[in-house]
Amino acid sequence: MLNVCSRSACTRQPIFQDASQHILLQPQRLQSLLNNLDTASHRHSRLDACVRVGSRVTLKQRASGEQITIQVVTPQRAVPLDHKISILSPIGSAVLGCHRGARIKLDWHGQESCWEVMKINSK
Numbered sequence: 001m002l003n004v005c006s007r008s009a010c011t012r013q014p015i016f017q018d019a020s021q022h023i024l025l026q027p028q029r030l031q032s033l034l035n036n037l038d039t040a041s042h043r044h045s046r047l048d049a050c051v052r053v054g055s056r057v058t059l060k061q062r063a064s065g066e067q068i069t070i071q072v073v074t075p076q077r078a079v080p081l082d083h084k085i086s087i088l089s090p091i092g093s094a095v096l097g098c099h100r101g102a103r104i105k106l107d108w109h110g111q112e113s114c115w116e117v118m119k120i121n122s123k
Contacts, residue, residue, distance in 0.1 A: 032093065049120045051095045053087060058119035059095070062103070067118060072096065091115070 051057050051072060058069045070085045072095060078086035085092045090108045095117060098104065104115045 029093070035097075049100065049122055051098045051117065051120055052122060053096075054122065056121040057095055057117060059091075059104075059115045060118050062114035062116060069119075 053072055053074060056069055056071045058067055060067045068083070070083045070091070072087060072092050073084045075086045075088050078084050078089070078092075080086075080089075087093055087096060090106055091104075094104045094106055095102075095115075098117050100117055100120055102117045104117070106113050106115070
């Protein structure tokens with residue numbers, strides 16, 4: 001189980017860090033990322049708020065109840081300490097295409113964490 005997320009240290013957790021080598025070299029994770037990107041790019045996602053590249057997303061860690069707001073960005077723009085999280089991070093790829101209220105369960109290298117999408121502000 002991942003440590004409780006405190007706002008100052010949350011983005012230092014592995015699920016917020018770039019994992020491009022891991023994601024891009026595993027066909028199932030890559031397919032999931034591509035599916036999420038496809039969902040987020042459809043016209044209906046602009047009408048019905050869903051997470052896409054550029055979105056600011058408020059997530060609640062289910063275990064602690066703490067909330068964090070991140071911006072989902074392309075890998076070149078990612079700065080986890082500034083809460084700009086790459087789509088190639090475990091949490092970034094998982095939230096793409098999600099709607100408010102979606103629950104995300106991540107198991108990253110044996111560490112499990114559960115999150116809920118509380119708010120989405122899209123460009």
